[in-house]
Amino acid sequence: MTQTAVRMRTFVQALNEALDLAMERDPHVYLIGEDIGEMGGDFGVTRGLWAKYGEARVRDTPLSEAAIIGTAVGSAMMGFRPVAEIMFADFLGECYDQLVNNAAKMHYMFDGQFKAPIVVRTACGGGFGGGPHHSQSVEGWFLNVPGLVIVAPSTPADAKGLLLASIENDNPILFLEHKALYRIKGEVPEGYYTTPLRKAAVVREGKDVTIVAAMKMVHEALAAAAELEQEGVSAEVIDLRTIRPYDAETVVGSVRKTGRAVVVNEAPKIGGLASELSALIGEECFYDLKAPVVRVAGLDAPIPFSLALEKIILPDKEKVIEGVRSVMK
Amino acid sequence: MALDIETLVDLYRDMWLIRAFEFGLEREFKKGNVPGMLHTGVGQEATQAALAAHLKATDAFFPDHRCHGINALAEEKHQGDGERIMAELFGRATGVCSGKGGSLHSANPKVGNFGDNAVEGSYMATVLGVALAFQMRGQPNVACCIIGDGTVGRGEFHESLNMAAIWKLPVFYACVNNGYAISTPVGKAHASADIVDLARGYGFPCEQVDGNDIEAAYEAVQKAVEHIRAGQGPYFLEFKTWRWQGIFSGEFRPPEEVRYWKEERDPIKLARQKILERGSLSAADLDRIEAEVKAQIEEWIEFAKASPPPDPAKATADVYVGW
Ligand SMILES: Cc1ncc(C[n+]2csc(CCOP(=O)(O)OP(=O)(O)O)c2C)c(N)n1
Ligand SMILES: [Mg+2]
Numbered sequence: 001m002t003q004t005a006v007r008m009r010t011f012v013q014a015l016n017e018a019l020d021l022a023m024e025r026d027p028h029v030y031l032i033g034e035d036i037g038e039m040g041g042d043f044g045v046t047r048g049l050w051a052k053y054g055e056a057r058v059r060d061t062p063l064s065e066a067a068i069i070g071t072a073v074g075s076a077m078m079g080f081r082p083v084a085e086i087m088f089a090d091f092l093g094e095c096y097d098q099l100v101n102n103a104a105k106m107h108y109m110f111d112g113q114f115k116a117p118i119v120v121r122t123a124c125g126g127g128f129g130g131g132p133h134h135s136q137s138v139e140g141w142f143l144n145v146p147g148l149v150i151v152a153p154s155t156p157a158d159a160k161g162l163l164l165a166s167i168e169n170d171n172p173i174l175f176l177e178h179k180a181l182y183r184i185k186g187e188v189p190e191g192y193y194t195t196p197l198r199k200a201a202v203v204r205e206g207k208d209v210t211i212v213a214a215m216k217m218v219h220e221a222l223a224a225a226a227e228l229e230q231e232g233v234s235a236e237v238i239d240l241r242t243i244r245p246y247d248a249e250t251v252v253g254s255v256r257k258t259g260r261a262v263v264v265n266e267a268p269k270i271g272g273l274a275s276e277l278s279a280l281i282g283e284e285c286f287y288d289l290k291a292p293v294v295r296v297a298g299l300d301a302p303i304p305f306s307l308a309l310e311k312i313i314l315p316d317k318e319k320v321i322e323g324v325r326s327v328m329k
Numbered sequence: 330m331a332l333d334i335e336t337l338v339d340l341y342r343d344m345w346l347i348r349a350f351e352f353g354l355e356r357e358f359k360k361g362n363v364p365g366m367l368h369t370g371v372g373q374e375a376t377q378a379a380l381a382a383h384l385k386a387t388d389a390f391f392p393d394h395r396c397h398g399i400n401a402l403a404e405e406k407h408q409g410d411g412e413r414i415m416a417e418l419f420g421r422a423t424g425v426c427s428g429k430g431g432s433l434h435s436a437n438p439k440v441g442n443f444g445d446n447a448v449e450g451s452y453m454a455t456v457l458g459v460a461l462a463f464q465m466r467g468q469p470n471v472a473c474c475i476i477g478d479g480t481v482g483r484g485e486f487h488e489s490l491n492m493a494a495i496w497k498l499p500v501f502y503a504c505v506n507n508g509y510a511i512s513t514p515v516g517k518a519h520a521s522a523d524i525v526d527l528a529r530g531y532g533f534p535c536e537q538v539d540g541n542d543i544e545a546a547y548e549a550v551q552k553a554v555e556h557i558r559a560g561q562g563p564y565f566l567e568f569k570t571w572r573w574q575g576i577f578s579g580e581f582r583p584p585e586e587v588r589y590w591k592e593e594r595d596p597i598k599l600a601r602q603k604i605l606e607r608g609s610l611s612a613a614d615l616d617r618i619e620a621e622v623k624a625q626i627e628e629w630i631e632f633a634k635a636s637p638p639p640d641p642a643k644a645t646a647d648v649y650v651g652w
Contacts, residue, residue: 030465056465062495066454067488074458074472077443080465082458101448102455110436110444111426112647146648170650198652245652 009188011181014156015045015121018163019083021192023053026081029167030057032068033085042087043123043182065094072118073103073172081167082118089124089138089176096141103172104147117170119163125178125216125266126314131305137267137298139214139243142174143276150243151197152176154218156186158241161195169197176243178215200247202254206236209260209324212251212277214240217264217315224320233328243273251277252284259290262323264315269297296323332544334607340382340543341600342618344374346405347398348597349619349626354397354418357630364420365431370395372541372573373505375596379546380475380503381406383554389443389459390473391452392435393480393505395572400425400435400442401629407440412629421636428639450480453489453502460498460563469558473501479510481524490563494531497562501553502528504565505540507572512581528565540568541596544603570596 009017022029031046037060040047050058061068065086072082086092092099103116126135139150149171153159159177166173203218204225211221218239225235236254240246255261261281265274274295281293299313332340351369358367370377373395381402384390392399397414404425405411417424417435424430425437436444443459446452452474460472480486481504493500504524508515516522528535534556538549546568553564571590575581604610 062488062491064488064492066485067457067492070451070454070456070485070489071458071461071492074452074455074460075462075465076458077438077455078459078462080458080462097448097451098454102446102451106444107650108647109426109430109434111429111643113426113436113438114444115650117650149649171652245649 004193005190006187007190008185009156010183010185011156011159011177012044012183014160014188015163015177016047016049017188018160018167019046019049020052022083022164022167023049023057025192028079028081029083030059030080031083031085032059032061032072034061034063034068034087036060036085041085043179045121045177046085065091066098069095069098069103069118069120072120073098073106073116076116076118077106077114083167084118084120086120086122088134089122090133090136092122092138092141099148099172099174100142100145104145108147115170116172119166119173119175121175121177123179124176125180126303126310127180127216129305129307129310130179130303132302135303135310137265139176140267140272143244143273147172148244149173149197150176151241152214152243153241154181154215154239156184156188158195158201160188161193162197162241164192165194165197168194176215180216195241198242198245198247200241200250201239202236202250203239204235204237206234206258208234208258209262209327210236210238210251210254210258211262211264211320211324212238212240213264214243214273215266217266220315220317220320221264223317224324227317227321228324233324235324248280248284251280255281255285256288259288260327261285261289261293262296262320262327263293264296264320264323265298266314267298268300269295270300272297291327291329294323294327296320332547334604334609336547337544337600337604338610338618340378340547341597341604341615342622343378343381343402344543344597344600345619345622346402346626347374347377349623350398350401350415353626353630354415362634363418367432368394369574370398370572372590372596373507373570374398375543375546375600376505376540376568376570378402379543379550380473382547383550384441384471384473386439386441387468388441388471388473390441391443391456391475392445393475393477394433394445394447394449395505396445396475397432399475403440403442404437408437412632415629416633416636419633419636420638421633422639423632423636427643429643450476450483450485453483453485456500457489457492457498460493460500461496463499464496469560471499471501471554471557473503475503475505477510478504478506478508478515478524479513479518481527482510482518490528490531490565493563494533499557499560500563501557502563502565504567505570506567507570509582512576523567525565525567533563533565535565535567537567537569540570541594541599543596543600
């Protein structure tokens with residue numbers, strides 16, 4: 001392997017680099033979405049690409065989410081590799097049909113004759129007073145959809161490597177970008193590289209309890225683990241990275257080792273990622289468990305505007321610590 | 330302008346193929362040999378034959394739920410095996426999608442068939458991307474979506490026509506206005522019973538044609554595809570027609586309306602009169618064409634029935650590409 005320089009970059013810069021590298025490398029890659037052109041996107045992820053690649057490959061659209069994803073899917077059927085931006089994940093309902101009934105099923109229902117290699121990037125997650133329609137964690141909406149891939153990075157380096165891997169991949173991919181992570185900085189290798197899909201990362205090793213999380217919740221889990229260490233609790237933290245199809249092997253292997261599991265997810269508990277992982281662990285690790293699995297998840301309510309109320313709804317470091325303490329009893 | 334007699338006779342034969350296909354299928358459906366739901370294109374043969382005649386294998390079309398006939402014609406014309414559409418509807422291994430798609434999801438990219446989507450009209454959005462691909466590659470091809478009058482109620486109708494207009498995409502909107510969406514009359518569902526009125530605001534050519542007159546339909550489609558192939562952007566064509574099938578199998582429309590369309594406006598009967606008026610073919614000649622096509626359909630049905638069900642491994646195959 002060639003030695004590549006590692007620089008400090010924000011999550012947004014890392015995503016931007018990935019898009020740039022993918023477009024440079026493959027003329028079939030193009031971008032489509034609202035205000036992604038000259039403006040560079042609501043969060044600046046596509047900044048500079050319109051000037052570099054032109055408006056044919058960085059395509060601004062009207063507020064037409066179904067048409068954005070429909071266009072992406074149709075062109076992908078023809079061999080292009082579109083990367084679409086849906087400004088906020090909350091708007092995915094507008095193109096749900098295109099993703100769920102069209103992109104995700106196409107390869108299967110047409111017996112492998114078509115594929116839909118699209119990447120749909122979208123900003124998700126709460127914690128900033130965005131209110132009920134700009135704060136949701138939507139992975140649960142798509143968890144039950146065979147054929148769809150859900151990728152969810154937590155660090156700038158993974159954001160770049162996973163985005164490049166997603167663009168290379170032949171499946172339709174929902175690429176979740178948590179808004180609270182956009183401005184974080186981390187080490188990002190220079191140049192083109194991919195981070196494997198369907199592979200979780202053990203981001204902290206421990207022996208007493210396994211904490212499984214994704215996106216922003218990985219950071220809450222790591223902060224919780226650091227504090228728990230002061231109490232003498234050694235927590236292992238797993239960053240899922242691909243939410244569907246997820247890396248069951250890494251999760252199960254870790255829980256078999258530690259004997260305790262806390263699963264963390266920002267979305268409501270019912271029918272969400274935390275519930276899915278909890279069921280997996282119950283099924284696969286029942287006889288290894290020293291305590292029942294605990295789900296630390298969003299409360300069963302929409303996300304309110306007031307920061308004081310939002311804090312009550314969303315999981316955070318304190319709630320993760322509480323969860324771990326309860327399985328350590 | 331009158332069509333030359335060879336073309337007219339070919340279209341007559343294609344119209345009979347569509348009708349025989351649907352009648353044969355309906356018979357087998359009633360016997361329980363065809364699973365699922367069945368929507369037929371009987372009554373709309375002139376519209377369908379005109380579309381099939383002008384679409385090339387290198388074009389792309391998204392068929393609707395009544396397009397078995399177009400699918401079979403495309404298969405026959407470009408691959409020589411229309412029976413694979415029949416087998417698909419029977420859910421057999423020899424079908425175009427190995428029986429995984431059925432009536433509402435038959436596709437074959439080799440003949441330009443990009444597949445129906447049973448969420449009616451979703452491909453009004455998808456067609457944009459196919460058209461964009463043609464445009465980006467500079468290919469003079471047509472991306473056609475076939476939509477019913479009811480389907481025009483989808484929000485995607487606006488999103489699609491608007492985006493096709495601003496990007497001048499090579500999209501051909503073929504709107505089959507057969508008067509009803511299940512039980513709802515077109516005039517009750519839309520601000521205008523003439524769908525073309527709804528399309529005009531987007532600023533590209535929009536025409537209406539008698540969808541039961543094969544000559545008029547053929548020429549209207551020709552004009553549309555020529556416009557699109559010349560790089561002049563989208564085109565909207567509304568075919569005024571009527572489907573013989575009521576709600577699934579029940580009839581709910583006024584008896585006089587049913588009589589009028591079946592007796593006075595039957596597209597096949599009208600085409601037959603036109604051909605006979607030209608004088609070069611006899612009634613016996615036309616009867617022979619009809620009998621040949623019907624025999625062929627029976628062979629297709631036999632082929633489908635004799636075909637095995639899909640390999641059980643297909644049940645979970647191809648959920649993901651490469652995984
Ligand atoms: C989005 C969606 N809504 C409803 C249906 C149920 N449905 C199937 S066919 C149909 C009527 C369609 O009417 P039209 O487009 O006029 O086609 P026609 O059957 O008359 O040819 C409806 C409502 C569906 N399949 N998809
Ligand atoms: Mg109708």
